[in-house]
Amino acid sequence: MTQDELKALVGQAALQYVTPGEVVGVGTGSTVNKFIDALASIKDRIPGAVSSSEASTARLKALGIPVLEASAVEGLSVYIDGADEIDAKGYMVKGGGAALTREKIVAAMSGRFVCIADESKMVPVLGAFPLPVEVIPMAAARLARQFGAMGGSAKLRIKDGHPLVTDNGQHILDVTGLKIGDPLAFECEVNQWPGVVTVGVFAHQKASVCLLGTPGGVRTLTF
Ligand code: 5RP
Numbered sequence: 001m002t003q004d005e006l007k008a009l010v011g012q013a014a015l016q017y018v019t020p021g022e023v024v025g026v027g028t029g030s031t032v033n034k035f036i037d038a039l040a041s042i043k044d045r046i047p048g049a050v051s052s053s054e055a056s057t058a059r060l061k062a063l064g065i066p067v068l069e070a071s072a073v074e075g076l077s078v079y080i081d082g083a084d085e086i087d088a089k090g091y092m093v094k095g096g097g098a099a100l101t102r103e104k105i106v107a108a109m110s111g112r113f114v115c116i117a118d119e120s121k122m123v124p125v126l127g128a129f130p131l132p133v134e135v136i137p138m139a140a141a142r143l144a145r146q147f148g149a150m151g152g153s154a155k156l157r158i159k160d161g162h163p164l165v166t167d168n169g170q171h172i173l174d175v176t177g178l179k180i181g182d183p184l185a186f187e188c189e190v191n192q193w194p195g196v197v198t199v200g201v202f203a204h205q206k207a208s209v210c211l212l213g214t215p216g217g218v219r220t221l222t223f
Contacts, residue, residue, distance in 0.1 A: 004030075006118035006213030011035035013211045013218045014080045017114045020045040023073055025106045026060060027081020028053040028099035031116050035080050036060055050076060052106045053099035054167050070106060079110035083117050083207070084129040084200075090115070090207035090223030091183040095132030095200035098157070098166050104198055107205040115207035119214045126183055130155075130174035132200040137163070137171045139195020144173060146193060152178045170197050 001009070011034025018024050018039065026032060026039075026049045036056065039049070040063040048066030050073055051057040057067050081103055085093040092115060094100050107113050123129075133154075135143050144154035157164040157172040164172055180186050183203035190199040210221040 007031040010116040010213040025076040025079030029082040031082035052102040076110040092202040101198040112208040115210040126180040127178040134197040
């Protein structure tokens, strides 16, 4: 099976976690796009979705799935999203699609985080994938030096020759060279550095379930 087919497999499998009559939280990325496509087949059974990015909002709306403002919803029972890395405890690195801050907000609103990923995303220790960090632009250079002091190397994410601008009007640093052995402590530390909007370690908002796409089918991991 190709990686794309594995993504489609877990996107379809995630439908079992959608509760009829309830709003569902929707993440961002190519795996989530497969989930959104599958969600369209049951759109008449749900009132709508809370979305984590402009890109997912556009896709949901194009398929006729109503999108609700996060502030109009008290809570969500389930949030479905992908990951760049996930470990054996359900801790994740996210933000490859630059949507990490809104993803963390919607995850925090949700009772359960269902991570959908192909098996290439499973890692023993977080940190091989460049860690995305959303930052206030004026703090970017100082924060890059601060990551350097902890042994990492931070690069401003560039798109079409310019710093990428997130849905929140901010920039992204991608940090390589880190081994994140204690994701809970790491997330706490980096999140309080002035100028950090959100670090892409999802430890306090970790996955409750991971649907992992493998050539043998979908493996369900619970944390
Ligand atoms: C976007 C994310 C995505 O969930 C993550 O990048 C995985 O994406 P994909 O499903 O395309 O591999 O965090 O900000």
